[in-house]
Amino acid sequence: MSPDFDIDLFVVGGGSGGIRAARVAASHGARVMLAEESRLGGTCVIRGCVPKKLFVYASRFGDALDQAGDFGWKVSLPRFDWPSLVAAKDREIARLEGLYARGQSKAGVEVVHSRAMLVDAHTVRLADGRSVRAGTILIATGAKPELPAFEGIELGITSDAAFDLKEFPRRLVIGGAGYIAMEFAGLFQALGSDVTIVCRGSNVLRGFDEDVRQAIASSYTNRGIKILLGDSIRRLASEKMSEDGKQPPTIDVVTDQGARLKADQVLLAFGRTPNTIGLGLDRVGVRTDEKGAIIVDANSRSSVPNIFAVGDVSNQINLTPVAIREGHAFADSVFGAKPWRVDYANVPTAVFSSPEIGTVGLTELEARAEYAVVDVYKARIRPLAAGVTGDCGTALLKLVVDGESDRILGVHLFAEGASELIQVLSIALESGATWADFMSTMAVHPTFAEELLALQTPTVRYDRR
Structure with missing residues (x-):
């Protein structure tokens, strides 16, 4: 470490991207300080993905209890208690926050619970007035809810x-x-x-x-x-x-x-907007776009060479796994002598709706704009359980395929369990799987996933050759 600096890396923000970057950089021998003015874990753990998924779990018991009678269960009248759910969520979030804190401590990262502001390209001032000099600074402050102006x-x-x-x-x-x-x-x-x-x-x-x-x-x-x-x-x-x-x-x-x-x-x-107000970015020359997002290159480097940004604050693909991967790539590249970049193609995502959405790759319209020949395979399937429950809802499966190379370009699902299935299917897309590869796979019966292998004939072909 240069004698001109107190530490090697200062991380502003203790969310998913910042925590991963701090821990990995420390594992490479860097002296790291991380500032988080709220709770460790950021939006995802404290007030986003994790509590949302816990609430989704709670919400699904209602349908399950309604359907239990159709399958022979005798269920007394259930009652939902909101305060109990909130309390259970709070206990789990507190547990996860503790795990993050212990993980940072074990890695050797010094965590300070304070707001941090840039003074110059290498100096960060904390809320208590302390100034810290760092060789490299990482901004990982995430995003905040975007609110339009209207009365009330x-x-x-x-x-x-x-x-x-x-x-x-x-x-x-x-x-x-x-x-x-x-x-x-x-x-x-x-x-x-x-x-x-x-x-x-x-x-x-x-x-x-x-x-x-x-x-x-x-x-x-x-x-x-x-x-x-x-x-x-x-x-x-x-x-x-x-x-x-x-x-x-x-x-x-x-x-x-x-x-x-x-x-x-x-x-x-x-929607959400990058959380960059009050960080002192203008003072040190860090460029931002019209939404306030920090403009970065493929290595997460800002317009100031020693200042980087990962996660939602750079407004690329605003998903927790993307922020984590960006933070890891940054730390390996800058402090681990193992340079690599995040590949933003074929990023899978899920919407935890009822039922769920799982999607990876190109949509039909995106594929048609980019490829000369596009085959679309899709089906709407009535789940097996509906034969007993009488539920009229249907699941959707859709494959978007390059009609010339046969490569799968996109998979789109609307079904229970779609979030789990899309994770596995994203591996296939990233590996360059073709429709023929899918069709050569043996089915598991009876499952919803096997219906992907029943998509034998394109629903429609678009050919603009």
Whole structure:
């Protein structure tokens, strides 16, 4: 380490990307300090993926209990208790936070619970006034909810607060229709909320395959979730608390198209924006784009050579595994003499809706824009259990294939267990699997996954040669 610096690496932000980068850099012998002003684990662990998945688990018991009688179980009348779920979630998050703290300590990373601001290209000032000189600085501060300006917006909540509500919302209005909105809509409806989604677009989940978008919109409508398309929230207003003081104030929701809705809570899920305000980036010359994201090269390096950024703060692909991989690549490359870069092709992702969405690779429209010949295989399958339960919902399977090379370009699923299945299928895509490879595989029966091997004939072929 140079005598000009107190440490080799200073990490700003203790989320998934920052924690991985700090631990790996320390394992390579670097002296590392990490500053996190809140709790270790960041959005994913504390107020995102992990608590959301726990709530999703809770939401699925309702359907399971309803269907249990069809399979011979005698179930007494169940009762859902919201405070018990919140308390269970808090215990698990605290446990995970402790694991992260012990992991950093074991690796030799010094963690300071403080806000950090850049003073110059090598100096970071902590909230207590201390200044630390570092040879390399990594920004991993993630993102925060994006909130548009409209009257009464302070009456709404973001996903950060949704996990800690004191009272369960019997009526929930959700603004937005992306990952967060659709996941919360599904889980709150399954727990007993009357849910309305207000979506400014012509359909939900912008950027996903069109068949998947249609499938989830239809499924949610059939479950009783109301979806207002081509509309936006214009105003929120609070009505008075009931005279006996037992009922909290109702929120009056007015939309651009004139809809009037009553809600106990309004969840604002309009997306997320890079968390770069107040970091001192302008002072040291770190360039950002129009959204505030730090502009980086393929090695996560910013416009200042010794300052790097990983995760949502650089706004590339805003997924926890991507942030972790970026942090690992940075640490190996800068401190481990093992340079490598993150490959952003064929990144799998899941939406923990009801049912789930799993997707990897190109959508049909993306493939048609890039390839001369595209074969599309798709099927809608009624799950085996539906033969007993009478459930009318169907699962969707879709393969997008290069019609000339036979290589699988994309897989899109809407089905229970899609998140687990898409992880395995992403390995096949990354390995260059073809449709013929899929068809040569022996099926496992009876499973939902075997239906992929029954897609023998293209549903449609697009040929612009």
